Amino acid sequence: MPVRFSHILVLDFDGTLTTADVGDAVCQRYAPPSWREIDDRWVRHEISLPEAQRAMWALVRLRQEEAIDFVRSHIELRPGLDALLDGAAARGIPVWLASGGFDFYIDALLGERRARFARAWYSRARFTGDRILVEFPHDDLACGRCAVCKGRVCDLARAAGASPLFVGDGHSDRCVVGHADRVAAVRGSTLARHLGEHGTRFVEFERLDELVAWLDAD
Ligand SMILES: [Mg+2]
Ligand SMILES: [Zn+2]
Numbered sequence: 001m002p003v004r005f006s007h008i009l010v011l012d013f014d015g016t017l018t019t020a021d022v023g024d025a026v027c028q029r030y031a032p033p034s035w036r037e038i039d040d041r042w043v044r045h046e047i048s049l050p051e052a053q054r055a056m057w058a059l060v061r062l063r064q065e066e067a068i069d070f071v072r073s074h075i076e077l078r079p080g081l082d083a084l085l086d087g088a089a090a091r092g093i094p095v096w097l098a099s100g101g102f103d104f105y106i107d108a109l110l111g112e113r114r115a116r117f118a119r120a121w122y123s124r125a126r127f128t129g130d131r132i133l134v135e136f137p138h139d140d141l142a143c144g145r146c147a148v149c150k151g152r153v154c155d156l157a158r159a160a161g162a163s164p165l166f167v168g169d170g171h172s173d174r175c176v177v178g179h180a181d182r183v184a185a186v187r188g189s190t191l192a193r194h195l196g197e198h199g200t201r202f203v204e205f206e207r208l209d210e211l212v213a214w215l216d217a218d
Helices: 022-030 035-043 049-058 064-074 081-090 103-116 150-159 172-176 190-197
Strands: 007-011 095-102 119-128 131-135 163-168 182-186 203-205
Touching: 007 150, 022 035, 022 049, 022 064, 022 095, 022 103, 035 049, 049 119, 049 131, 064 103, 081 095, 081 103, 095 103, 095 150, 103 119, 150 163, 150 172, 163 172, 172 190, 182 190
Parallel strands: 007 095, 007 163, 095 119, 163 182, 182 203
Antiparallel strands: 119 131
16 A cells, blocks of 8 residues: 655755856856847746756756766855755655756765655756756646746645655746645745745755754644
8 A cells, every 4th residue: 555645845956955056157157148138038938947957958068977076175065954855754844846947966966865855856967078958858747937836846745645745946846836735945045035925835944954943844
């Protein structure tokens, strides 16, 4: 008989489990400045995230080994991640990762912690020399804006009989409104501003271990 969970914790990656957006940091360092114009077009809803990412990553010149060295030396995980994962495990709450980001940096930054996520969805980057081709393998979870729509991932949690709890920071995380039962947003983030402006209830945090007590709220 499948085990039923009361809650499932769905976590964004860039800017949520890290203190900076990794994709932006890599483009900032390894793409010409025009990548910003593509990102701005996405923010203005003129193109989808996958369209923006295909165009942005086509501008990047970077080899895989250097990419991994760069993220490991320039990007920090947000403090308190292990305590949050421990807190969820202690409560029998599965943790899912839902990200519009890419395997090469998510796997490099999470290391052994990757095994602590019961399920994970993110996109793929294929390196050929210093060229990067991005792939979006989760069509079934895409929406008009996202490669991996966090609202749809919350729907999967609910379909599994659990109450979805979401933690995020960015533009694309707005898709969880109406799909997650509770939302936590990085203090001062785009997501926090959006939820505040729309009168949606949420909690703000800086360290991830601040959310352990929030797991018990109802
Ligand atoms: Mg994010
Ligand atoms: Zn979406």
